[in-house]
Amino acid sequence: xxxxxLCNGTSFENRACPICxxxxxxxxxxxxxxxDYSPYMDIDLNKLADGDPQSSHxxxxxxxxxxxxxxxxxxxxxxxxx
Numbered sequence: 790x791x792x793x794x795l796c797n798g799t800s801f802e803n804r805a806c807p808i809c810x811x812x813x814x815x816x817x818x819x820x821x822x823x824x825d826y827s828p829y830m831d832i833d834l835n836k837l838a839d840g841d842p843q844s845s846h847x848x849x850x851x852x853x854x855x856x857x858x859x860x861x862x863x864x865x866x867x868x869x870x871x
Contacts, residue, residue, distance in 0.1 A: 811858030
């Protein structure tokens with residue numbers, strides 16, 4: 790079964806901010822920010838509402854990353870691990 794390593798705590802993403810080169814910190818799945826109940830919904834159901842008609846067929850999870858220095862926000866795709 791494929792899964793998101795960031796969501797399950799088995800991996801860590803260390804990315805640099807494109808603006809100031811500060812550290813981008815993972816804030817969790819972007820789907821968790823849709824509304825009050827979305828963190829409790831099935832991720833495949835949330836993918837149907839993300840605006841990408843193919844996202845439910847892709848083995849990836851979109852996470853929100855925020856720069857510790859300048860506050861820049863970026864949505865980044867994380868590929869599932871096996």
